Amino acid sequence: MTQASAAIECTDSFLDDALAVAREAAAAAARIISGYYRDGVEAMLKPDATPVTQADIEAETAIRTVLRRAFPQHAIHGEEQGRDGEGDILWLVDPLDGTKSFVRRNPIFSTQIALMVRGELVLGVSGASEYGETAWARRGGGAFIDGTRVHVADTNDIARAVVSTGNLKSLARGSRWPALGALLCEANRGRGYGDFLHYHLLAAGSVDVVIESDVNILDIAALAVIVREAGGTFTDLDGAELTLDTRSVLAAVPALHGAVSPRFHGWNDVQAA
Template identity: 65%
Template sequence: MSTTDYSTALDAARQAASAAADILLHYWRKGVSVEWKSDATPVTVADREAELAIRDILRTALPQADIYGEEFGREGDTQEWLWLVDPLDGTKSFVRRTPFFSTQIALMHKGELVLGVSSAPVYGETMWASTGGGSWFEGERVQVAETAELAKASISFGNIKSLTADGRWNVLGSLVAEANRIRGYGDFCHYHLLARGGLDLVIESDVNILDVAALAVIVREAGGVFTDLEGQALNLDTRSVLAGTAAMHALSLQRLRHVTQGV
């Protein structure tokens, strides 16, 4: 596959997300029992079956790529192409009958995220993007908002509990006080809204790269900026997110850096 033509891989990722959606909706209607992993996070048969279905499709479409999934770990060691798969991001919501869950599939080439698909099956909502190809929502190309002033901005926070333990909490409080609207959509939802112009800034902690890799490509290709809270590009060890319009990302990052640099 050419490093600039991702159409085959993107088609496969969308097909895999659709297959996962069928499985997740089946168990969403039927109900599932819950098991607990060693890290005290829940897992269900829906997670595992969806990931197996995704792996089968991706492996066939791009056999030269490794696959790193939430439930079955890493397969392959080529170090060039790597699929990142979270078959059911939001299992805690899923088992409590809260519809804020999704399937996340991204492709990384030599450490750079190059495409992503985010599927929220209960909402019938899918977004996708690839490098240079734009960001798409159900066949319509989307863009982030042009918001450049904090007083006009809408901000959404995720995993606020862990953010309260961070030395930057007072800075986040100042952003809340000055912004136009504050929400806490969480999971896929606030990133979808950001890419479609419905939000201007997302601040989140305690994430895993599998949760946000696809969403990073979607926001970036919609004209947004997507880094961690330190302003660093995403990698396999990423644990936080600062994503927004260019202006809102720059403003918030400057304030956060003043704290971490002791200014």
């Protein structure tokens, strides 16, 4: 059986092997990123006005090298080098999500690697090298942070919930800003942990609801698998399943997702400047 056919069947054995490769790729990226974080690096602006550094570029190259060596027939879509290859098996790679934090020596940035098979996200690795934490999961295998299995909280009342938000600039311009304000008034606590961190906290039971706007699927694909395998629910703000075009997130413990989701239906994504 070829690697490609085994991957399409998506057996537990294949997923275990692919997860091991993804973790190896994340570790390779971490070694590069840590060196630049220690020594400092300047950011350049891409055509879309977002920042990129040499660390981003070299880390993605390292990830692609590891993935290509193990799975030469798989397609890869990376933040810095775009898409390479076609087919039903697609790796989604953001080598350094949180470049703005990285260049300002804020450790809240991460490497995100996910695998999508025929449109379904089946595994993810979220490596936060300078924060000192790595999360991973594969379909049906549970979610782990640094080797410890994690699970979302059993919170079932918004009045007891911790709500974390991210990328609020575009949400503030949209029609659902009042809905977010009302939710935060009802919740026990509102926080803005952002980036990978609030998803790790959700998976570990420390946060109950995460709301974000103006996201890219490369930012959240791995995190979606981790949250789901920890027992959480992960959709966009309209309650729809994730696709390559997803632009918003509502991730929550199951008992609260259903209560929160209708408040945001019909929300129009407005790109932040």
